[in-house]
Amino acid sequence: MAIGGTRGTVPNMINEREIVSAQDSVALLREGIAVLSVEEHEGRIQVGVSGRDDERVRRRVVERLGDVDVWVVGDVSRQLRPRAASSYMPEDGNVLHLRYVVQGGQHVDEIVTAEDDAAVVVFGCICMSVVGDEGPPIDAPAFVMLERPLGGRTVIDGVSGTPLPFRNVYEGIGEPLG
Known part of the structure; x- marks a missing residue:
């Protein structure tokens, strides 16, 4: 689910563009807000986060990072x-x-x-x-x-509704460990 533009992982964005510093990530996570993605789209920085209470999360991210668009994806990151x-x-x-x-x-x-x-x-x-x-x-x-x-x-x-093929994962690698 990309917001748009070039997508990168948060560590890459932190290192390459310093949009979100390590200190920003730590401070936000201490408040239960996980920074999941940072993207640039049409000249705007969009930050994808998870956390409880959308209003509080948006407010805290903007207070910490400044003028960014905040995308709250839900309470949890998974x-x-x-x-x-x-x-x-x-x-x-x-x-x-x-x-x-x-x-x-x-x-x-x-x-x-x-x-x-x-x-x-x-x-x-x-x-x-x-x-x-x-x-x-x-x-x-x-x-x-x-x-x-x-x-x-x-x-x-049960997901596809089809019989699964048998596959001997040990074939060709010798005896299984144990």
């Missing part, structure tokens, strides 16, 4: 979003190893499961920044405990 799994692999016992593609500061937050005799359905949620995450995509592991071993049941992704 959000949960559904994300389809990319593959699965049964592990020892009742453990199901799933893979999710994430990037930047994203991580798998929760996986809801439902099981019957024919299928295991997984519904994954990713925790991500409300202003978007940058960085190369990575294949991240996540694990869920099933009620019983997977056996011959089909693993279905």
Whole structure:
């Protein structure tokens, strides 16, 4: 969710343009206001922040930073979003190893499961920044405990509604550690 113009991370903007100093970020965060993004758009500086009580947050940011446009994205800097799994692999016992593609500061937050005799359905949620995450995509592991071993049941992704492909993540790298 970019406001417009060239988007950069707060540390980059602090170092390159000194729009928001480290002291500004510390002072605002001590008041529960997290600076999430700083952008220049049509000659105006736009600052994306999170914090409780929009009016108070806007007032404190302007008092601290001066004449800037303040975008309050919500009370917190993170959000949960559904994300389809990319593959699965049964592990020892009742453990199901799933893979999710994430990037930047994203991580798998929760996986809801439902099981019957024919299928295991997984519904994954990713925790991500409300202003978007940058960085190369990575294949991240996540694990869920099933009620019983997977056996011959089909693993279905609840986000996409499709069966997941089996993928042996240990193939080609030797024996798993442990």
